[in-house]
Structure formats: structure tokens, C-alpha cells
Amino acid sequence: MEQVGLSSSWFGAIWLIPTIPLVAAAVNLFAGRRLARGAGLLASIAVGLGFVVSVLTVFALLQRPVEDRVVIQHLFDWISVGRFTVGATLRLDVLSAVMILVVTGVGTLIHVYAIGYMEGDPRYGRFFAYLNLFVFFMLLLVLADNYALLYVGWEGVGLCSYLLIGFWFEDRRNASAAKKAFVTTRIGDTAMLVGLALIVSEVGSLDFERVFGAAGGLAEGTVTAIALLLFAGAIGKSAQVPLHVWLPDAMAGPTPVSALIHAATMVTAGVYLVVRSAPVFEASGIALTVVLVVGLVKALFAATCALAQDDIKRVLAYSTVSQLGYMFVAVGMRFYSGAIFMLVAHAFYKALMFLGAGSVMHGTEEETDLQRMGGLIRRMPVTGWTFVIGALALAGVFPLAGFFAKDQILEIANHTGRTWIYVVGTVGALLSALYIGRLLFLAFFGAPRSEQAEHAHESPPVMTVPLVILAAGTVLAGVFLSNTAEGTMSRLLEPVTGPIPTGEGLPTLALSGIAIVIAIAMLGLAWWVYASGRVDWLVIRERLAPLQRAAARGWYLDDYYSTVFVRPGLRAARLSATVFDLGFVDRTVNGVGGGVRRLAAAGRRIQTGFVRSYALGLFLGAVGILVWLGIRL
């Protein structure tokens, strides 16, 4: 570990990485209207600069010996109360290095794409200000060296998420989707804050090093409570059961937002938090099992929901939830580098598909209903073929990023003797291939099923070039970061995450074979049903109507929450508003006011305005005092 100042070697520039987007956000916020189209350019350049600085510092980091790849930059003392201090301190190690590269790299592409996508929006400058602000908070989150600073970033990205989901707040549904996202994640955040308070009271510090050093010495119950409270925060942020309901609705925001915040970066913050806090989770033991179960449930559950959505963005949203579930499964098996690898791969192909969906909407007059698409690949070839790459990656086809990521996780499950996890995970993978195949073939293949699909047009290069770059990343990431036992990613992350678990099971080749066969078979099935023209999928849909409706509505979880929490909550609010507020608080306040008024009304009778009566009062008062003095003498 090394402490660096602001101007020592390359690492002195670490603080610039989050600061550049912050400055750009401030400029866009105050002068965005005057910059007009320049706002998008400025924002993109700011994030791009952040990416360049990230690459340089990460490169410098990798020049150092493996056991020495941690750099700490203390900027200033933030909180100092007695012996408890929190510094604004940044930490660059291999884990945060991967994260800043993803955030700034994918972020830059999405910013560039948004220049085209948001063209002509009346709040163009403000959009990019929010987007930059988000990047700043996200970078703060992953670069923080203590939980307090991490929490600042954590809440900051939540705020930006809220602002951007409700960016087109004129539509009431967007505004309420934003509110839902904010309130739902808030539940997890509050639990997390309690967890942080518990850490402070037990350890006396929020610095990562000290917390992790002390984690092993804490009582079993305490450390489990801390781990579960932190995980509750991760559940909210990463949209896991039971707090996932906000993510599908969050698609109300502009599509670049869905890609950046609700697929590539913010929702992965939960995974990052758990990986970062691994020593705490490992000290507890049971906490990791909870993570595993939650992840597994979500991976499967969300995949079934994704299968029944008709809105292109909602399919992708549920898919994101499901993929995040896989990441948590990996974390739960202590396969941290696998989770981060999946995070990176997912950032590429999910951002790619979201931006592709945005491009489709752009080219078809904001059409999002899969039933009214079809045959788009002929009208918009770049969008279509890059989307195919993204879909193949998600389905887990060799040799794309998604294949390596998912395959490694399932392999570890098999090799560590967790057969049932392997089976459920494979079923989830099967569903993933099926739903993404359905999306792909409904949207891009077959015959056009609406006027808009008929007359779709390809998006401008400012939108398609990022798609191509992301598609290239999706292909190359798998090859370069391929995560075998001696693979680059796990070796790179070893200083933070430790060695990956090993064991005996089916040979790797057989497992990969099974995975690929399943993926291709499911894609084939999707093609046969939705694009070959040999099957009328509308009839199948009709026959499975109750099932389809239930899955489309997320198995009625929203309705359940509405009955159990929202409506009683509203009723309680109304009760306290009428009975308590009006009946008690208001009456008390009004009563005090009325009493003073009545007292004053009585008192003002004395004020007759007759000077002589005042004089009489003076005289009588003087006499009274004299009499009193006389009596006392």
C-alpha cells in the first residue's frame, strides 16, 4: 500500500477521475442552455477524459508488483469527531481499477450515443449535467476508501437515478416510476446506514482496512448483522428479491439512462459492495449463503418474468435483474472474480442491447411493443446485427463475453459440489437464451407487423458507432478476460478477492458443451416459434394466457406490495392526516392562537386613548406604591 500526494507520479491524478465529470456537470447545470448542442459534447469529453486518466493510472498500477497494487490518496479530513475520523480518501486497487474502467469506458460510449438520442430535447443540457453527476457519484462510490465516502456515492447515484428516471416528468407515470425507484432503494439504503452505524459502534472506524482487519474478531452475531444489513443495501440498489420491483418501472427514463444506470453501472454497485466487503461476509459465513439464495431465486424468477414482457425495454430490465442474480450467486460461492467478470461482460452486452433498443425506438417513432415490430434487421442493419451479438452474448454462445462469465459461475457451482445450484443456474441460463431469443426474433426477424416497423430507419452514426464499439467489446472481452483458473481476470483480482474456489466435478469441456448446446437449442426454439413462420405464436400465447399475464406482471408482486404495504400505508397516512394532524396538532395550534386573541381582546379595553385616564392610572399607581411603602414601614 502506498500513500500518494496530489502531485506524485501518475497516481497523483486519481482525484481527477471523479472531479472532471463533476466540473462538467456543474458547467452544464449552470450554462447548459447557452451551450445548446455543446452540452453533450462537453459531457462526453469530460467522461472520455476520465477514461483516459483511468487507463493511465490503471496502467501505472499494473506496472507494480502484484502484492503492491494498492494506492491510497488522502485528499482532506472530512469528519473528525474525537477519535473517530473519516477522510475523503480514494483507494485505487485492482477491484476499483476494473470498476472505473467500466464506468468511464462504457459511460463515454453511452454519453456519445446520448448526443444523438437526446437531440432536440428541451432540457438537453440538464440531461447531460445529470448524467455527468451520476458518473461522478459512481466513481466516488468505487474509489472510496471508507464506507462513509462510499455511502455518499451510493446515495448520490440513487439521486441521479431518480432525477433521470423522472427526466420526462410531464408524464405522471414517469414521475411515479422515479418516486418508486427512490423509495424502494431507500428501504435498502436505510438498512445499510444502520449497518454502517453498527460498524462504527463495534469497530470505531469506517476505513476498509480497519473494518476488514477487525471483522474476524467480532462476535458471530454482530458480524452477521453487519453483513446482512450491508446486503440489504445491495439488494435495494441491485434490484434483487424482494426489492427488485423498481427496476422494470425505471425503464420510464430515457434509454441511455437505462443503459448506463440501470444496466451497466449503478445496479452493479450492490455486487461491488458485497465483493468489497467480502471479509465481513466471510467472517459471518451464513451471510454468504443468504447472498447465494437471494441471487439464485432472482436469477430464475426474473428470467420467467422476462419471458412474458412485451415491452422491449422491460424484457431487458428483467434480464438485468436475472443477470445480477447470477453475479450474487457467484459472490455467494466466494467466486468474487467471477462476479466481477460477469459484471464487466454484462456491462458491455447489456449496454449494447439497451442502446440497440433505444435505436429501435428512435427509428420507429418510439415504438416499444415487441408485437408491433418484426423484420427490423433489414431496415436498420447496424442496430440489428450489433443486437444479435449482444443477444448471443447474453444467451451464452461461445466465444462471447456472456458465455465465459456464466459458464465459469456454473462450473464453480458444479466443481464445489453445489449440484442443485448448478441445476437451477442452468435452468436460468436456458430461460435467458429463450427470452433473449424471443426478443431478438420478434423485433428483428420475421415480417413487419406494423406501419412503424415497415418504415423504420437506421439511426445516425453518432448512435450506431457506440453500438459497434460495444459489440466489439462484447466479442473481445470474452476472449481477453476469459476467466479460467489461470485466466486474466481472476489473476488480476487476486490481491483483493483471493484465490478462486476449486474442487472436482464434471470436466470443464463437458460443462461448456452442455451450456453451448442449451443456448443454441433455446435460440433455435425461439427462432422456430417466433420467426420461422411455421408456428403461430399468437395461438400459443392465447393458450397460455393466465400464465403469460402472471409472468408479465412480475407474478403479481407489485399488486401484492400494493395491498400489503402501499395501501395500508396510504390509509395510515390519511388517518394521521385527518385524525391526528387536523384533530390534534391543528387544534392545539389554533387553540393557542385563539387563546392569545381572546386575552388580547380583553386587554385592549384598557387602551381607551384618553390621555387623562392614563394619567389617572399613573396617579393611582403612584399612590398604590406609596401606600405599600407606608405599610412596609
Added chain:
Amino acid sequence: MRTPIAYFVVLSGILFTLGTLGVLLRKNALLIFMSVELQLNAVNLALVAFSRMHRELDGQVLAFFSMVVAAAEVVVGLAIIVAVYRRRGTVDVDRARGLAG
């Protein structure tokens, strides 16, 4: 032969009572003002008389002070009365009821 102190005190009391009655019963601001002066001088008389009785100068000094302050007060008071007359055309204190609650 010295005049007994009681004479002065009684005279002072009579003057003060007259002044008080004037303040309470008169309506004309000028007359009220004069009555106030009468009260002040009644007290001055008492002060000087007691001062002589005790053979100390404190009371007389205080009387001087009270006279000087009274002179200053006359200046301000008369100015106010003139201003009130200019504004309202009367110095009847019962008709100046702007402070009624």
C-alpha cells in the same frame, strides 16, 4: 426664628394636589402641561425645604437638575403641542385618541 418645615411641606402638598387635579380634570393640553409644571415645582419646593432642614446640599442640587430637565421638557412638550395643533386644529386631549386599542 426659622420657619417650621411643616409649612413648606403642606404648601408643597397643596401645590402638588392642585397640579394633579389639573392634569386629571383639564382637557386643554396646554393647561395639563402647566399643571405638570406645577407638580414638578411642588416637588422642587419639598426638596429644597428638606435640604435646608438636613443642612445638606443634595436636595438643592437635585432641584436644580429637575429644573434644567423641566426646561428641556418644556421645549419638547410645547413643540409637540404645536405640532398636534397644526395637524388637528385642536389641543383637546380627549379628541387625540389615536392610541385607542
